[in-house]
Every structure is written in C-alpha cells, then in structure tokens.
Amino acid sequence: VASAPLHDSNGLEVLGRETCLELLAGRALGRIGLTSEALPTIVPVNYWFDGHRILVRTSPGTKLHAATVNTVVAFEVDDVDPVEHSGWSVVVTGPTAEITDPEELERLRHAPLPHWSSTDGHVIAIDPAIVSGRRLRPGPRAQP
Amino acid sequence: VASAPLHDSNGLEVLGRETCLELLAGRALGRIGLTSEALPTIVPVNYWFDGHRILVRTSPGTKLHAATVNTVVAFEVDDVDPVEHSGWSVVVTGPTAEITDPEELERLRHAPLPHWSSTDGHVIAIDPAIVSGRRLRPGPRAQP
Numbered sequence: 001v002a003s004a005p006l007h008d009s010n011g012l013e014v015l016g017r018e019t020c021l022e023l024l025a026g027r028a029l030g031r032i033g034l035t036s037e038a039l040p041t042i043v044p045v046n047y048w049f050d051g052h053r054i055l056v057r058t059s060p061g062t063k064l065h066a067a068t069v070n071t072v073v074a075f076e077v078d079d080v081d082p083v084e085h086s087g088w089s090v091v092v093t094g095p096t097a098e099i100t101d102p103e104e105l106e107r108l109r110h111a112p113l114p115h116w117s118s119t120d121g122h123v124i125a126i127d128p129a130i131v132s133g134r135r136l137r138p139g140p141r142a143q144p
Numbered sequence: 145v146a147s148a149p150l151h152d153s154n155g156l157e158v159l160g161r162e163t164c165l166e167l168l169a170g171r172a173l174g175r176i177g178l179t180s181e182a183l184p185t186i187v188p189v190n191y192w193f194d195g196h197r198i199l200v201r202t203s204p205g206t207k208l209h210a211a212t213v214n215t216v217v218a219f220e221v222d223d224v225d226p227v228e229h230s231g232w233s234v235v236v237t238g239p240t241a242e243i244t245d246p247e248e249l250e251r252l253r254h255a256p257l258p259h260w261s262s263t264d265g266h267v268i269a270i271d272p273a274i275v276s277g278r279r280l281r282p283g284p285r286a287q288p
Contacts, residue, residue, distance in 0.1 A: 009206060029224050033177035033186040039274070042177040042186065042220035044233045062153060076186035080173050089188045130183070 008134065015133030020090040023133065024049045024077055028112070032056070032126075033074035034067040047075075048113045054092065054126040055099075057113055068096045068124045075126050080136060087136050094129035098122060152278065159277030164234040167277065168193045168221055172256070176200070176270075177218035178211040191219075192257045198236065198270040199243075201257055212240045212268045219270050224280060231280050238273035242266060 006014040015023070030047045033040065043064050048055045054075055058065040067073075072095050080087030099105055108123050150158040159167070174191045177184065187208050192199045198219055202209040211217075216239050224231030243249060252267050 010203065027226075029222075029226055031175055031177075031186060031220055031222075033175075033184045033218065035184070039216060039237050040177045040179070040184075040218040041237055042175060042218045042235050044220065044222050044224065046229075059154065072183060074177065074184040074186045076175055076188065078173075078175075078188050080188065082171075082173055085190075091186050093183050093185055 012134040012136055015088065015090070015135055017131045020092075020131045020133035021049070021051075021128065023079075023088055023090050024054070024092070024128075025051070027077050027079065030054070030056075030075055030077040032064065032068065033076065034064075034071070036063045036067045046113060047077075048111050050111070054128060055108065055111065055113060056124045056126070058098075058122045058124050060122060065122065065124075068126075069098050071096055073126060075128075085136060088133060089136075090131065090133040092126065092128040092131050094127040096124050096126050099125055156278040156280055159232065159234070159279055161275045164236075164275045164277035165193070165195075165272070167223075167232055167234050168198070168236070168272075169195070171221050171223065174198070174200075174219055174221040176208065176212065177220065178208075178215070180207045180211045190257060191221075192255050194255070198272060199252065199255065199257060200268045200270070202242075202266045202268050204266060209266065209268075212270075213242050215240055217270060219272075229280060232277060233280075234275065234277040236270065236272040236275050238271040240268050240270050243269055 008014055028046055030045055032043045032045055045056045058068060072093065075092040076089065078087060078089035105123065152158055172190055174189055176187045176189055189200045202212060216237065219236040220233065222231060222233035249267065
C-alpha cells in the first residue's frame with residue numbers, strides 16, 4: 001500500500017529500510033562511529049554492501065580494528081549537495097564480527113573493497129540491525 | 145621548522161592541528177558521533193566553525209539535542225573524491241555546551257549556519273579539544 005512520506009520533527013523525509021539499503025549499496029565511502037580509549041570518535045572507511053552486511057577492511061593494531069571486532073558500532077553514509085542542501089543520509093547501528101571463514105575471505109578478495117583505509121586482508125562485517133535514513137530537500141537558507 | 149609529512153600505519157599523511165582547523169573552516173556539513181539510548185549513532189549536521197568552536201543548531205526534544213548538551217562527542221568532516229580516493233578527513237573529539245548568553249545568541253542569529261538540521265534557535269558549541277586529520281592520496285585500486 002503506497003502512503004505519503006513520513007517526516008521527522010525537523011521536517012526531513014523519513015526513508016524506509018529498503019530505500020536506505022538501496023542507497024547504501026550505491027556508495028563506497030562511509031563513516032564508523034565508535035569508542036576508542038573511552039572517547040567517541042569517527043573513522044572514515046571505504047565499504048562494500050553485499051546486500052546483507054556492510055564490509056570494511058581493517059588492519060590489526062589500528063584503532064579501527066581494535067574498536068570494531070565483536071562490538072556495536074554506528075555507520076553513516078550520506079550524499080548531500082552543500083549548495084542546495086539536498087541529499088540523503090543513512091545511519092546503521094549494529095553488531096560487528098570479523099570474517100574468519102577462509103572461503104568467504106577468498107571470495108572477498110575480489111570484492112569491490114578499495115584499500116585506502118587498510119593495507120591488510122582482514123574484513124569486518126557490520127550487521128545493519130537498525131537502519132534509519134532521511135532525505136533532505138532544498139529549504140530556506142539561513143539569513144546572511 | 146619545516147619537516148617531512150608524518151604518515152600513520154595505513155600510509156595516510158597525518159595533518160597538524162592548524163591544517164585541520166583550516167580544513168574545518170572551509171566546509172559546512174559534518175557528522176556528530178554520539179550515544180543515544182545506549183547505542184552509538186551518527187547524525188549529519190550543518191555547522192559553522194568560528195575559528196574556536198564548532199557551532200551546530202539543535203532543537204530541544206531531538207535526539208541530537210538530548211545527546212549533545214554537556215557531554216563529549218566526536219565530530220567528523222571529510223572531502224573525498226570517491227573515484228580518485230583522494231581527499232582528507234578531520235575528526236574532532238571534545239566537550240559540548242549549549243550557548244545561552246543572549247548577546248552571543250544574537251550574534252549567532254547572523255552566523256552562516258543553515259537550518260536544514262533544525263528549525264529552532266538553540267546552538268551547541270563543540271570545543272575541538274582533540275583534533276586529528278588525514279590526507280588521502282590516490283593509491284592502488286582494489287583488484288576488480
């Protein structure tokens with residue numbers, strides 16, 4: 001049943017889970033929000049969404065690796081035109097696990113996962129347990 | 145004294161604080177990493193860096209407002225070319241405070257702070273206590 005778009009308290013259109021996952025599938029740069037040494041931080045990462053999980057390469061010894069194995073993280077992707085103030089953002093919160101199955105790792109060697117955020121073959125999967133998204137439409141500008 | 149650029153364990157150039165703050169000053173869309181209802185999340189926001197603090201509009205009653213008053217948050221800005229894998233990212237971690245001084249709020253009414261993330265006049269300041277940045281250069285691509 002088609003229905004009118006929902007809007008949140010800021011007037012932004014609320015996107016459904018399927019729309020959010022489609023948007024995730026179309027990008028490659030995201031940001032992981034995590035806690036490192038008891039402080040919140042954000043790490044930009046390249047990722048690949050295989051339709052089920054968000055896959056990110058990590059290197060043992062890095063902050064990202066230490067803080068993303070078997071925990072819960074936030075993951076954000078957006079595409080916003082800074083001039084028009086239009087675009088969208090998707091935020092995922094979910095548990096992470098390192099992929100250790102050799103066959104799966106072999107398949108992922110050929111995944112479209114660029115290397116700039118890591119020089120190693122370790123891969124973390126984020127389960128998109130909670131998914132939310134907003135679409136921004138051009139609105140009134142701030143007073144100059 | 146000029147010195148060669150530092151690089152981190154992933155081979156990314158480490159940016160100094162002054163460079164990071166200059167990069168912050170040139171953008172308007174960032175992302176706040178925070179904890180909401182005991183789960184990590186990331187909220188995209190428009191911001192203005194006045195040379196000392198990161199200023200963000202919030203509305204009472206929103207997740208952003210509840211989670212950003214008198215706490216410590218992460219704040220991230222990046223500018224990455226997804227095709228060339230070149231660009232930069234800056235991450236700030238620091239304490240937040242709501243601006244309540246009427247004169248200061250009046251001045252901020254005229255700040256370049258667009259409204260898409262809020263419909264209200266409340267302003268949160270993030271103190272950039274910890275600043276780190278990386279510059280990405282085009283590197284080898286993932287195997288297709």
